[in-house]
Amino acid sequence: MNALPIDLDLAWESLPALFDGLMVTVFLTALPLIIGLALAFPICFARMSPRRALALPAEIFVVFFRGAPLLILLYLVYYGLGQIEALRNGPFWIVFGSPFGCAIVALSLNHAAYMVEVLRGSLLAVPHGIVEASEALGITRRNIFLWVRMPLALRYGLKAYQNEVVSFVKGTAIVSVVTITDLMAVANSIFEQTYDPFTPILCAAAFYWAFVNLIRVGFTVWGRWLSRHNAEDAPLAIPAGQALQGLAGRAKVTP
Amino acid sequence: MIPRPHAAEPAAEPAILLAQVVKRYGAHRALAGVDLQVRRGEKVVICGPSGSGKSTLIRCINALERHDAGRIVVNGIALTNDEGTVQDIRQEVGMVFQHFNLFPHLTALENCMLAPRLNRGLSKAQAEKLAMAHLERVHLADQARKYPARLSGGQQQRVAIARALCMEPRILLFDEPTSALDPEMVKEVLGVIEELAASGVTMICVTHEMGFARRVADRCVFMDRGEIVEEGDAARFFEAPESERLRHFLAQILR
Amino acid sequence: MTNLSLADLAGYLRQLGEGALITLELFFASFALAFVLGVLIGVATLSRSRLVRAAWRVYASIFMGVPSLLVIFLIFYGGSAMLAAVLGEFGARIDISPFGAGVAALGIVYSAYVAELVRGAIENLPKGQFEGARALAIPPFIMWGRVILPQVMRLALPGLVNVWSFMLKETPLVSLAGLQDLVAAAKIAAGATKEPFIFFVATALVFIAFSAASLWLANRLEERLDRGQRRAPVRSPAQAEA
Ligand SMILES: Nc1ncnc2c1ncn2[C@@H]1O[C@H](COP(=O)(O)OP(=O)(O)OP(=O)(O)O)[C@@H](O)[C@H]1O
Ligand SMILES: [Mg+2]
Numbered sequence: 001m002n003a004l005p006i007d008l009d010l011a012w013e014s015l016p017a018l019f020d021g022l023m024v025t026v027f028l029t030a031l032p033l034i035i036g037l038a039l040a041f042p043i044c045f046a047r048m049s050p051r052r053a054l055a056l057p058a059e060i061f062v063v064f065f066r067g068a069p070l071l072i073l074l075y076l077v078y079y080g081l082g083q084i085e086a087l088r089n090g091p092f093w094i095v096f097g098s099p100f101g102c103a104i105v106a107l108s109l110n111h112a113a114y115m116v117e118v119l120r121g122s123l124l125a126v127p128h129g130i131v132e133a134s135e136a137l138g139i140t141r142r143n144i145f146l147w148v149r150m151p152l153a154l155r156y157g158l159k160a161y162q163n164e165v166v167s168f169v170k171g172t173a174i175v176s177v178v179t180i181t182d183l184m185a186v187a188n189s190i191f192e193q194t195y196d197p198f199t200p201i202l203c204a205a206a207f208y209w210a211f212v213n214l215i216r217v218g219f220t221v222w223g224r225w226l227s228r229h230n231a232e233d234a235p236l237a238i239p240a241g242q243a244l245q246g247l248a249g250r251a252k253v254t255p
Numbered sequence: 256m257i258p259r260p261h262a263a264e265p266a267a268e269p270a271i272l273l274a275q276v277v278k279r280y281g282a283h284r285a286l287a288g289v290d291l292q293v294r295r296g297e298k299v300v301i302c303g304p305s306g307s308g309k310s311t312l313i314r315c316i317n318a319l320e321r322h323d324a325g326r327i328v329v330n331g332i333a334l335t336n337d338e339g340t341v342q343d344i345r346q347e348v349g350m351v352f353q354h355f356n357l358f359p360h361l362t363a364l365e366n367c368m369l370a371p372r373l374n375r376g377l378s379k380a381q382a383e384k385l386a387m388a389h390l391e392r393v394h395l396a397d398q399a400r401k402y403p404a405r406l407s408g409g410q411q412q413r414v415a416i417a418r419a420l421c422m423e424p425r426i427l428l429f430d431e432p433t434s435a436l437d438p439e440m441v442k443e444v445l446g447v448i449e450e451l452a453a454s455g456v457t458m459i460c461v462t463h464e465m466g467f468a469r470r471v472a473d474r475c476v477f478m479d480r481g482e483i484v485e486e487g488d489a490a491r492f493f494e495a496p497e498s499e500r501l502r503h504f505l506a507q508i509l510r
Numbered sequence: 511m512t513n514l515s516l517a518d519l520a521g522y523l524r525q526l527g528e529g530a531l532i533t534l535e536l537f538f539a540s541f542a543l544a545f546v547l548g549v550l551i552g553v554a555t556l557s558r559s560r561l562v563r564a565a566w567r568v569y570a571s572i573f574m575g576v577p578s579l580l581v582i583f584l585i586f587y588g589g590s591a592m593l594a595a596v597l598g599e600f601g602a603r604i605d606i607s608p609f610g611a612g613v614a615a616l617g618i619v620y621s622a623y624v625a626e627l628v629r630g631a632i633e634n635l636p637k638g639q640f641e642g643a644r645a646l647a648i649p650p651f652i653m654w655g656r657v658i659l660p661q662v663m664r665l666a667l668p669g670l671v672n673v674w675s676f677m678l679k680e681t682p683l684v685s686l687a688g689l690q691d692l693v694a695a696a697k698i699a700a701g702a703t704k705e706p707f708i709f710f711v712a713t714a715l716v717f718i719a720f721s722a723a724s725l726w727l728a729n730r731l732e733e734r735l736d737r738g739q740r741r742a743p744v745r746s747p748a749q750a751e752a
Contacts, residue, residue, distance in 0.1 A: 005591070067721050068714035069679040071686075072693060076714065079706035133356035133415075136317055137370035137422060138345035147369060151360050166574075167676075173577035177686065184580060197588030201580060209575040226360075 005198040014190050014200055021186030022207045028172045028182060031104055033165065036111030043112060044119040058116070065113035070171050073110055078102040078178045099178040107172065114164050122157025123149060155226050162219040166212055173208075183207055268331055270295045270426055270457040271316060276325035278311050278481075285311040287481035288325065295425075298458045300468040300489070303478035304504055309461045312478065313428045316459070317348040330425060346374065349419030353431040355411045357403040363390065363414045364399040367421045374422065382421075389417040393447045409440030413447055420451075427451065429460040463508055465493060477501045522699040522709075529695030530716060536612050536691060537681045541674060543617030548624020553654070555625065556632060566625070573622040579683045581619050586611035586687045612684030616677060623673050624666075631665035632658070664735045671728040675721050692716065 046058035065073065081087055081096050088097075095101035126149050134144045176185030187204035191197060271293040278286040285308045293299055301309050314320040315327060318334060318341045327334040329344045358366050367386035371377045377385065390396050393413035403411050412432055419427060432448065433441040445467045452458055452471045462468065468475055468489050475492040477485045477500070485498045496502045555566035573581070585592075589606035597604075635658065643653040663670075682693040696713040700706035 005588070005595075063718060063722075064714065067679075067718035069682045069693070069717055071682040072696075072710055072714045072717070075693075075697060075700070075706070076710040079700060080710050081707070083705070083707050127356075129352060129354055129356040130358060132319055133350075133352060134358075134370075136319060136345060136348075136350040136352075137374070137418070138342055139370055139373050140342070143373045147373065148358060152358075155360065170577040173579045174683065174686070184577065184583075187580075188583065191583075191587060197584070197591055201584045201587070205572075205576045205580055205584070208577060208580065209572065212575045213571075 006202055007196055007199045010190075010194060010196060010199045011203050014186075014203060017186050017190065018183065018200070018203055018207060021181060021183035021204070022211065024180065024182040025169070025172055025184075025208075026211070028103060028107065028175060028180070029169050032107035032111050033168070035104070035108040036115055039108065039112035040115035040119055044116045044123070047116055048120060048123070062113045062116050065109045066117065070106070070110050071174050071177070073106040074103065074174060074178060077106040077109075099175075099180050103175045103178055103180055107168075107175075110171070111164070111168055114168075115161075118157055118160045118164055119153070121160065122153035125156040126152045155223075158219065158223050158226065162216065162223075165215055165219075169212055169215065170208070268295075269293055269328075270297070270330060271459070272326070272328040273312075273316075274326040276312075276315060276322050276327060278308070278315060278320060279323050284481050286315065286322070289478075289481070289483055291476065291483060293457060293459060296455050296457055297473045298452050298471050299460070299474050299476060300472040301459060301461045301476045301478060302463055302468070302504070302508075303484075304507075307478045308481040309478050310430050311481075313350075313430055313459055313461060316426075316428060317345050317350055319350075346422060347424055348426045348428060349422055349424035350428045351412070351415050351419055351430070351432050353435050355403070355408075355415045355435075357411055357415055357418070359403050362400050362402055363395060363406065363417075366403070366414055367418045370418070371421050386417070386421055389420040390414070392420065392450075393417045394443075407440060408436045409443045412436065412440075412444045416444075416447060416451070424456075426457045426459075429458070429462065431461050431463075433462065433464060465508075469493065477504065479504070518703070522695075522703065525695045526692060526699065526709075526713075529690060529692035532609070532690060533681055533692040536609060536616075536684060536689065537678055539613045540616035540620070540681070541677060543613060544620035544624050544673070544677065545670075547617060547621035549628055549659075551621055552625035552628030552632070556629060570622045570626060573619045578616060578619050578680050579686065582611055582615040582683055582687055585615045589614070608684055608687040608689035611687055612681070612689055616680065616684075620673055620677050624670065627666040627669040627673070628662055630669075631662040634665060635661060667728070667732055667735065671725065674724060674728070678717065678721055678724075 043058050043061060046054040047062065049055050049058075068076075077096070078099065081102075087093065095105065130152070131144060131149060134148045139147070172182065173184040175182050176188060181189070183204050187200040190200035194200070269292045271291070273289055273291040276286050276289045277284065287308075289308075289312060291299075291312075301312065303309050311320060315322045316329060316334075321336070322334075330347045332340060332344050332347075334340060334344060357363075358369065361369065364383065364386050367389060368377075368379075368382040371385055372379070372382045387396060387399060390399050393416050395410060395413050395417065398406060398410060398414075403414065406414065416432075429448065433444050436444060441464070445464060448458075448460070449467070449471055458471075460467075460471075472489045474486060475489050476483055477492070477496075477498075479500050485492070485496065485501045487497075492501075493505065496505060551566070551569070555562055557563070586606055586608060589611055590604060593604050593606075639657060639661070640653075643657055648657070682691065685691050685694040685697075692713060696709045700709040703709070
């Protein structure tokens with residue numbers, strides 16, 4: 001046993017395959033991030049609505065898709081939805097019939113549920129007085145949302161959003177259970193061929209680490225750009241009572 | 256700049272009319288049947304103990320709070336639940352808050368440009384010209400490119416005044432515009448408001464600054480427990496208060 | 511339920527129950543390990559030494575930057591070899607079970623998060639705490655045990671609750687290393703009965719219910735700790751600007 005548990009030759013040989021796996025992981029991150037965010041907005045509005053008939057279903061959605069482990073969601077979509085006759089014969093079978101489609105659906109729903117809470121917390125963090133000042137200026141509700149509430153919510157919620165995206169990336173590592181060859185799956189298959197327990201997994205770890213930290217850097221740059229208006233100050237003060245930091249990976253923004 | 260009352264309009268019509276206005280918070284009556292008429296161009300100062308309903312009163316005028324009973328007419332427009340009516344009234348009424356409520360993500364100039372651009376569809380150049388003119392009026396042209404976090408309290412409040420002026424309202428409401436300021440900044444803000452007062456705009460100002468009231472107010476109004484207890488011209492109001500409650504109140508703030 | 515006899519159902523339910531028990535054991539063991547490791551690491555890395563701080567940064571960066579599943583596989587496949595390297599001949603004979611790999615992996619990964627919470631909480635303590643204890647000549651051991659750590663726990667509690675509920679949702683990952691936990695049992699039952707929808711939804715609901723119950727408990731605990739902290743309920747001052 002040499003000092004380094006890594007077989008450099010094997011690592012070099014595996015690089016192309018691992019890189020392909022990384023691309024799959026990137027794809028499985030990007031698409032659900034977009035779909036999940038798009039879903040999160042309407043659900044968040046429903047969740048914040050004073051009308052019970054809107055708020056309750058939205059809340060149930062959040063509790064279920066946030067509370068259920070991702071692995072179970074993936075099994076549920078992959079194995080469970082095929083049971084539904086109407087779905088199997090309907091046009092959406094293109095999505096639900098393929099592992100990729102199922103993974104994207106499960107990941108998107110999960111991400112949407114988390115993002116509803118991130119969004120809600122960030123919107124609630126916008127000081128009420130500033131919204132009132134906009135109302136007093138006669139700005140319409142839609143414009144207040146677009147030009148005042150959303151830009152401020154983005155600043156308050158950026159950290160929580162970053163935490164969610166980062167842990168979402170790590171969460172995608174399970175998609176190999178539905179036969180998708182993402183980065184984790186490639187590392188596993190190399191292990192199964194070579195019985196080298198360290199080289200493929202540690203190489204995959206390096207890829208994941210780089211990807212995650214690239215995202216972190218991106219968010220840091222974005223945050224710095226957003227808070228240029230008080231660059232010399234501490235980052236935009238967050239109103240007390242809003243726990244926006246999610247140290248446990250996926251942020252919990254509920255006050 | 257601030258449009259003067261048009262000669263063509265019937266002089267008899269008041270700028271603001273409140274008749275038997277009631278506002279409830281649960282069982283508590285914040286406004287218990289308030290009658291008030293403000294002539295065009297008149298300057299009214301409202302004072303009264305904390306919790307007497309001063310803020311509630313002026314916030315009802317531009318529908319930041321909805322009144323429960325009674326009639327409110329602003330510039331001839333009767334305030335109803337109709338969203339369009341509310342919007343119309345808000346175009347006519349500017350408001351300045353105790354805590355400035357500037358948009359922290361926009362520069363002083365952009366703070367002033369937002370409402371004209373969104374509400375009146377002004378081009379960027381037009382809005383900028385308008386905003387600069389009003390920033391000049393509050394003596395802040397040189398600070399136009401700064402973000403609120405970089406400005407002193409007094410400067411922030413003057414930006415807030417300029418922001419309200421940019422909608423060219425015929426009526427201005429001030430809710431304790433100087434009570435969140437350090438003493439040395441009170442003067443600069445009151446000075447700006449006094450200059451505005453000379454321009455003929457209709458003004459209601461909640462304040463306990465008695466020197467300001469004497470210099471500017473055509474009429475002083477004393478509120479207590481949701482009612483108007485006494486009103487009169489500034490000199491008589493302070494020197495010869497009629498009601499026991501006002502005497503008591505004046506004795507307290509003068510101590 | 512179309513083709514599920516009562517006896518079959520009972521059988522599957524028993525398997526699910528056994529699986530749930532294993533999931534619970536795994537979860538509690540992992541959380542305990544993460545907590546103990548995290549507090550130790552958090553306290554130990556507060557030192558001013560550059561080297562210690564750099565080591566902490568590397569540790570945190572690695573375990574917060576890779577998927578838990580990857581760490582589970584690493585320990586499950588490579589654990590024996592690692593033990594052999596550390597313990598020699600004796601270590602090589604230790605077989606790593608999925609359960610052991612899961613506890614070790616989740617414990618190590620989440621210890622980084624716990625350590626970060628603990629460090630944040632200690633840094634937020636008023637500096638007077640340390641000086642006061644030193645002035646009274648309270649021995650360090652007692653100072654940490656009786657004065658500092660209880661307050662740290664109170665400050666870190668909301669974050670720990672986050673770690674708790676997030677870790678719970680990652681326990682099913684260990685089934686991918688072969689652990690016969692709740693999720694594995696549900697998968698077997700789902701496949702055998704051809705009723706995947708019901709079994710997976712039910713499993714999800716078990717997790718949600720457990721999570722909700724523990725959140726409820728945590729809130730009670732937080733309230734109690736807060737009450738001990740405040741002397742008298744502070745009267746809210748009249749609203750300056752309603
Ligand atoms: N949103 C609200 N919910 C419940 N009660 C309210 C609300 N806003 C105001 N009130 C109550 O209505 C009453 C009048 O409040 P208001 O803010 O108008 O007083 P104020 O005269 O402006 O006092 P201050 O000088 O402190 O600003 C107070 O008793 C206050 O507690
Ligand atoms: Mg007030």
